[in-house]
Amino acid sequence: MKYLKIKILSILLALTFVSCENDLTEELKGSLSANTLVSESDARALVDGIYNQMLTGGWFYYGSGQMVKLNDGITDVMVEGRTSNLEQYHWTESHADMVWSSAYVLINRANTALELIEGMDESRFASPGAKAALMGEALFLRSLAYFDLTGLFGAVPLRLEATKDPDELPGRTPIGQVYAQLITDLETAATDLPPVQDGVGKATRGAALTLLAKIAFRQKAWSSAEEYIDQVIDLGVYDLFQGQYGELFYESNRKDNEFIFVVMSLGAEYNKSNHHIKFFTPWGYDTGWSETGVPLQIYNMLDPSDARNDVIENDLSGAYYAYVRDYGTAADWKGFALLTKYSGFRRDVTAPNSIWANYASSALNQPVFRYADVLLMKAEVENELNGPTGIAYDAINAVRDRAGLEGLPTGLDQAAFRTSILNERALELVGEGHRKDDLIRHGVFESTMTQYLVDQNYPNPVTVTQDYRVYPIPRQELDLNPNMEPNPLNK
Amino acid sequence: MACLMCLMCGIALAEGFPKAGLPAEILDISVSGKVTDSKGEGLPGVSVVVKDSNTGTITDVDGNYRLEVPDNAALIFSYVGFMTREVKVNYRSVINVALEENLQELDEVVVIGYGTQQKKDLTGAVSSLGEEDFNIGSISSVEQLVQGRTTGIQISTQSAEPGGNFVIRVRGNNSIQNDNQPIYVVDGFPMDNLDNSINPSNIKSIEVLKDASAAAIYGTRGANGVIIITTKQGKSGVVNIDYNAEYGQQVVSNLDAYDFLGTREFTENDNLIQRVNGAMEMYSPARIDSLEQYFGSTNWLKEAFRDGATVNHQLGISSGRENSQVYFSAGYFNQQGVVPNTEFSRYNTRINLNQKMFDDKLTFGLNTGITYTKTNFLGFNASNLQTNILRNIFADARPFVPNRLDNLTEAEIELLGGTRPISPLQTIEASENEAKSMYILSTGFVELELLEGLKIKALGGSRIFNGKEYGYLSQESHIVAGTLQPGEAALTNNQSYDLLFEGTINYQKRLGKHGLNLLAGYTNQKVIYESFRAGAREFTTNTLGWNALQAGAIPTTPSSGISERVLISYLSRAIYDYDDRYLFTLTFRRDGSSKFGANNKWANFPAAAVGWKVHNEAFMSGQSLLSNLKLRASYGITGSERFRVGLAQTQFQANAPVTLDGDNQSIGTVPSVLGNNNLQWEETTQMDLGADIGLFKDRIILEFDYYVKNTDKLIVTKSLPPSLGFGSIITNVGQIQNSGIEILLSSNNVTSKNFSWVTDLNVSFNSNEIKEVLLPEGSEFLEGADLKPIGQLDRAPYTIIKKGIPINSFYGYKVRGVLQEGETDALQPAAVPGDALYHDIDGDSTITAADRTILGHGFPKYLAGLTNTLTYKSFRLSFFFNGVFDADVLNINREIGYRTNRLESALERWTPETPEGTRPFRNHSGQYWVNDELVEDASFIRLKNIALSYDLPVNKMGLKFVQNLRLYASASNLYTWTNYSGFDPEVSSRVNATTNLNIGSGVDLYSYPIQKSYTVGVKVKF
Helix, strand or coil: CHHHHHHHHHHHHHHHHHCCCCCCCCCCCCCECHHHCCCHHHHHHHHHHHHHHHHHHHCCCCCCCHHHHHHHHCCCCCECCCCCCCCCCCCCCCCCHHHHHHHHHHHHHHHHHHHHHHCCCHHHCCCCCHHHHHHHHHHHHHHHHHHHHHHHHCCCCCCCCCCCCCCCCCCCCCHHHHHHHHHHHHHHHHHHCCCCCCCCCCCCHHHHHHHHHHHHHHCCCHHHHHHHHHHHHHCCCCCCCCCCHHHHHCHHHCCCCCEEEEECCCCCCHHHCECHHHHCCCCCCCCCCCCCEECHHHHHHCCCCCHHHHCEECECCCCCCHHHHCCCEHHHHCCCEEECCCCHHHCCCCCCCCCCCCCCCECCCEEEEEHHHHHHHHHHHHHHHHCCCHHHHHHHHHHHHHCCCCCCCCCCCHHHHHHHHHHHHHHHHCCCCCHHHHHHHCCCHHHHHHHHHHHCCCCCCCCCCHHHHCCCCCHHHHHHCCCCCCCHHHC | CHHHHHHHHHHHHHCCCCCCCCCCCCCEEEEEEEEECCCCCECCCCEEEECCCCCEEECCCCCEEEEEEECCCEEEEECCCECCEEEECCCCCECCEECCECCCHHHCEEECCCCEEEHHHCCCCEEEEEHHHCCCCCCCCHHHHHCCCCCCEEEEECCCCCCCCEEEEECCCCCCCCCCCCEEEECCEEECCCCCCCCHHHEEEEEEECCHHHHHHHHHHCCCCEEEEEECCCCCCCCEEEEEEEEEEEEECCHHHCCECCHHHHHHHHHHHHHHCCCCCCCCHHHHHHHHHHHCCCCHHHHHCCCEEEEEEEEEEEEECCCEEEEEEEEEEEEECCCCCCEEEEEEEEEEEEEEECCCCEEEEEEEEEEEEEEECCCCCHHHHHHCHHHHHHHHCCCCCCCCCCCCCHHHHHHCCCCCCCCCCHHHHHEEEEEEEEEEEEEEEEEEEEECCEEEEEEEEEEEEEEEEEEEECCCCCCCCCCCCCCEEEEEEEEEEEEEEEEEEEEEEEECCEEEEEEEEEEEEEEEEEEEEEEEECCCCCCCCCCCHHHCCEEEEEEEEEEEEEEEEEEEEEEEEECCCEEEEEEEEEEEECCCCCCCCEEEEEEEEEEEEHHHCHHHCCCCCEEEEEEEEEEEEEEECCCCCCCCCCEEEEEEEEECCCCCEEEEEEEEECCCCCCCCEEEEEEEEEEEEEECCCCEEEEEEEEEEEEECCEEEEECCHHHCCCEEEEECCEEEEEEEEEEEEEEEEECCCEEEEEEEEEEEEEEEEEECCCCCCCCCEECCEECCCCCCCCEECEEECCCCCCCEEEEECEEEECCCCCCCCCCCCCCCCCEEECCCCCCCCCCHHHCEEEEECCCCEEEEEEEEEEECCEEEEEEEEEEECCEEEEHHHHHHHHCCCEHHHHHECECCECCCCECCCCCCHHHHCEHHHEEECCEEEEEEEEEEEECCCCCCCCCCCCEEEEEEEEEEEEEEECCCCCCCCCCCCCCCCCCHHHHCCEECCCCCCEEEEEEEEEEEC
16 A cells, blocks of 8 residues: 555656746846837837936936036036036046937937837827827937037947947948938928927927027038028927026926927936036035036126026025125135026025925926027027128027117127127026037137136146047947047047 | 656656565564663664664664564664664674764765765865854854855955845855855755845754865856755654853954044144145134033044844754654844944744655655844945945044034034034934845655665755835935935835755665766756835824835835746766775756846756775775875866846836926836847856875874866956947856865864864965956956045046956055155156155056056955864863955045045145145045055954853753753954954945945945954753
8 A cells, every 4th residue: 555655656756857848938027028019108108218318317418417517517608617627628538428328328219219119000109190200209319419429529420220239330420421310310300290299398390490400500501500490480389488587497487488498307306307406506505516607707797787697696695504605705615606507596496495305306407409599599690691680689689688688789790799699698508508519610619718728727728729629539439349430639 | 858857757667666674584583772872871863774674763762772673684773973883683682782983074974965975985075064163152144153164165244234244255256247155055945145044053064065076966056166054953762952042242343443533633634734725724723622622522433333232042942753853943143233223133943844654765854944034224335325324434523523412502503613513323313224034945855765775856945035125214314315315215025936846866876896876856946036115205204114105295116026037957966986995976967047048048067076095995904194095086067147137138128217298207118138149157167186184093184175267158248339329238258267275174182081172274275367358449457346435536446357367456556655845756747746646557657547556456365264172071162263364455444534534544644734744635636546555454363263161060960851051151253463454354345235246345445343242152952
């Protein structure tokens, strides 16, 4: 009897040995693969994933003022930090590396999204044109990334397909070819995108047209610039914010229709919010991290009645710490005025003492394009094509009027009018990342910046040459990609 | 392979079943007697077996036995720890036997993975530790039990906080990126980490499999070494109740290691710096006087620490009859850390059962341990910013701030600057962090002897882990940039289900001079890991803490995850010996892992070993010097697959939050991983040559091993050019070599009736060299681990990965001095007085990043342990020294203390007023702070443990039911001889949870200091 039991047990044991096959396929339940992404909501999510990269976790690209520092911080409108190597033009291969890699992650996301959405069945989309509009958003975002990259680095690798093979390494694409591609893509996007979206953070026809105008400005293609600018204006979607100037940058006005394209911020959690507050606020003023501000030369250009005094401040009476308040003025404290477009007191007008409780993040926009910029571009393009006409005066005076200023003196010649526009742009757009392009376009980048470094009394001031129009290519790219050519400052 | 296995079962079944007992052709007689030890004491539980049969019994409590046997049979008496004796019955009815104690350690049985083997027959390099080899004192973890006790294994404290982790390396670092910790096999169940889940007092033995021959049976998990843990089992014929109670106290060895500036020094030094900078001095002489007068100087370090305490209660009950044995235990361990709010508790129960049936043909067994641990912790990662109490002290605390901030007058607050300062100790009070973990480890097996020597075994087991982590940061807290915002509560739940099935067939046969032991098996292990996290903030009260998340107005984003991995294996081993002189072992394992890339699912791990017992050769007879001489050689391949799941596949994640209307968020889908279909295990090829020597009847035992280990196809993250849009892929490139020598010496110096003296010495030497490394175009090395200790310091790499040097080599600048006033420097023309000058390592007459050089290495080259055990009558005294030599530590605390003007090192700053200062006035800029001034020699010799025990004379005291009553006292970490200037040279701060300690060990940055521990205890055996 007991041997029967043993026999049965043996058979059972032997059976357990048989039930052992498995194909070892790894099933990852928490992630997706290309063949699961098929519907309109997947397409929306893929496009949202591109927008997400604008903040790069809240810390890079448009997330913490990097674009502002690299485009404004190195110019005469902004002190990026008096002892900073970036400020003093001792640029290294790492100063712009995060923008480089953030932008290319964005580009790969856009390429992936475009490929996948392209392959999706039209029937999976609720309305005709929805698919094209989503692809339009992706094209706009990819074009903006290339616009940023070419502005900072010159000719860059133009990648239009999702990365599949890590051994296929790209080289530079001639800059004209890059811009030609952007113009094609953006014209498609401008056609397919609606003039108004259901969220002000989404790309629109106006955003695509503004970017086209910006590209035309870089190329000084004035007549096509004029066309694009007029199209933006003719959309009738935008106007100038008519409240107190400084309030435009309050959280409460983040959806104002002066903004054409903005990178929005949820203001609740670290990785969904931008971190401008910390990067545009000195420690002790109201608990920021950075020694940024506006040089006194620019501050002194401000008329006392200029509403833009709201965001370029010298008065420290509102500072958090007593010892800071005791200095009286920022000029006495730091040697520059404070730029408070993104600083703590702009966070929420209704709760000015909420700084500590909500230190981590803010719901402030990072403006990319706004209507005041377009109006100043209108004035500029008109002046370049036809001289300082009434149209040009009207455009610039609209912006001055909103700032509480008189119109420009009449009778300026074209050159004087050009300079007035440049100065107006400095005061109106400081901290929004346009100055480097402006100086280069006006041909005064090298001279202005050489003089600025001397004026700031920096030790052994650098003589700024054309080489400084672009940053060094990040070291990592050069090290890992033998097909990539360095920039002048890499050497 | 699976089919082959089944075929084998089939053959076994076809052969039929063994015959029971012996045919009764010869007359059975009844034999009885008593089995005693050499002193005449009865021995319970001795196995008495009729030779060449299955008949047998076990002696009772007094050592008596009775057995029906054939009158011409022979009886075999065997008992653990005694020499086996064979006695012919020879028609006698009473046979009394005295067994001789087996002093030869070589007869030990060693657990080798899927089986056991006599130590004397081993061909591989295996360290075996029994209870008598374990460390004594306040032991909270398995690692502490064996730290320093044997060769080839380095165990060092990562963080000395209660429940803290260890860095464990068997024969060095094999990998740059993979986890280099060994795997653990607890009662046959392989697992990656112990996580404090095993009660040290349940452990009977620990074996460390070091060479390829020993570890190849664990295939793709064997390359880092295997630590086999066997828990205690019940014994037949005896009932033992063991109870052990222990109380210990811990103090931080040397809080004085860092001299903090007093109020006057701090303020005057601050003034000096401001003055030189042309800025306003912050402290007027009158204010300094007042500060000193009102507040004195607070040493915040001393305010932060307290005495720690440990309590340990362990109960073990073991009982058994002839066919069934049971071991039961329950335990409680608690440690109050030396920093308030740090505590670790463990509650354990264990039940181990063993049942034999059908004339011992069938054996069932079940081993189950249940552990619950509770840990209260503070952030001791360097990145935890203000949640790290030591960071607050080294970087923030000011000496004139008194530790009575709730009790300040208006005038005092005015004196302190107008606002009430925040206490540097706020971290301790403001944050509550708790982790509760439950582990159930259960293995059951059934083993059937089909034919004599042929056994088939099925083992199933599971390890269930359920861990919760709770965190709450008080609303009033001023802690910023911690893991939680003020007023935020979070709950994290991690669960894993680790499921194992194993089937093995084992055949053992001795035919004359030929001995054979064959093993074949199949295993399947699946691990399911799940995590879930939820949280909320904006509570109206601190009272609820993490206990009611719904009370928070704003929920934080919940997250969850799940991953699964499967490892399927076929294993086989053949052990053959000829004439007890020549030993051969062949091992082969084939592993398939779900983690591997689609093109590389299966891996093969062969190994071979030979042994030659020279002392059994005829030519060795007649000499008495060498009682044992065995030469061993082995060669084989093992692997490591310790990388995360999901690295081989291209994936998308729906995890990219964004708001496009400023109010609502949507979740974007993004490509997250660029897959690698060729991803595979790391492969370690190891050669080992060894000798086991016994002298003077094994009074002196010497074990010697030499090994060379090459690990190939290293798992590395290959950085991709950023323009590809992916940061990296995981691939297999690179090679590391470890080679070393291990010597173990054990000497019975004196053995007499009342006094004995035993000395054990172990020495290990390991040399590590990177042989091949994946490099980007044009560069000669990779930067290793990096660090940004505080805001003022730039993130900088501090180790280097380069061909020809050891892994974890420190890398930085060498300081030449400080430029004095009126001087200029040819190499650094831009330097102004007070700037640091560096050596021009590459000789190009400028100082650049190319002037960094190797400054030291974080893993020690030499390890040693020395134990002396003296026994006099009922007293036993042991003292154990361990030593670590040729290792370095980067002491970053001191650099921070200088930067932040907190430590005496701040007074070494050069200023025009103190031109003799050696530290640069404007600090080291950029990454120059990683320089030779940080590097300190971390070699040490430590009196790791000294223990004295006394066995009370229970017989004389009339305590009949007490078998043994032992009182003991021990002191751990009593004294350390070292040149290291920090708290302790045994330190490896983690910068954050993902710090790679293979390349980033040996940093001292705000780490929890190691403590001296004094323990008293009592052990009773009923």
